Amino acid sequence: MRITGNKPLSGVHSRGGKKKVDGEGVAFQPDPGGDGASAPAVSSSSAIQGMDALLALQEMRLETDQRQVATQRGHTLLDNLEALRAELLGGIVSEDRLASLAKSVEDRVESGDPQVDGVIREIELRVKVELAKLGRFSD
Template sequence: MRIYGPSATTFGTPASNARKTSSTGFSLPETTETTETRAASAPKTVGGIDALLALQGVEDPTERRRRSVKRGRVALDVLDDLKMSLLSGALDASTVNRLRTAAADLKDGSGDPGLDAVLAEIELRVEVELAKAGQTT
């Protein structure tokens, strides 16, 4: 599409009223000072991967307590299942295996002396039931 008229643009024709600038260009002042250059160094890390892994391993006391309570509840549930299977006369190996796993999970402490005492009693009861079943840990 071509446009003809008073506001049409033409290419390649310089404007007649444009002023020319002086021939002096931009120049930097000459200085005799030399600037000291330093080698670029990598940014320092806080501690690297080892520090990140160590931070991930730090446990919150409330989180540890919550996990310990959950392990205690699981052990009590398995003891209830054992009781029900003994009362029905059908003791199966999967209940004994779950009881053995629950006993192993109760070995970890929670950091709370009261909770640790309750977990120790649950662990003792689990060990007694395993001994009765002939499956000592």
């Protein structure tokens, strides 16, 4: 998009000079009094506590939950099915791929989430159907 017609804004006016001060014309001046409260001293222990917290966070192990494991397994099964489809279209199906698919169907992981488990069971069923078509699965 091309923008044409650069004309200045008409409602904007610049004001020159200094602003006038209301009242007697006295400007702000800081109070040099000696009663001012001083800031408390900062101790170095707060920095050490911050470092301790960072080190403790680094030492924590993040445990993989069953849902992530099951989801990863589903993705792996789908990738293997896609590779099997490509091999079928090419006319050559490797025995290693079929053996890998048969082994992966046997390893069942429950995620604890009924929806995820349902999707994984549907993927497993599809793998079993493809293996049965090729004569490699019997339940």
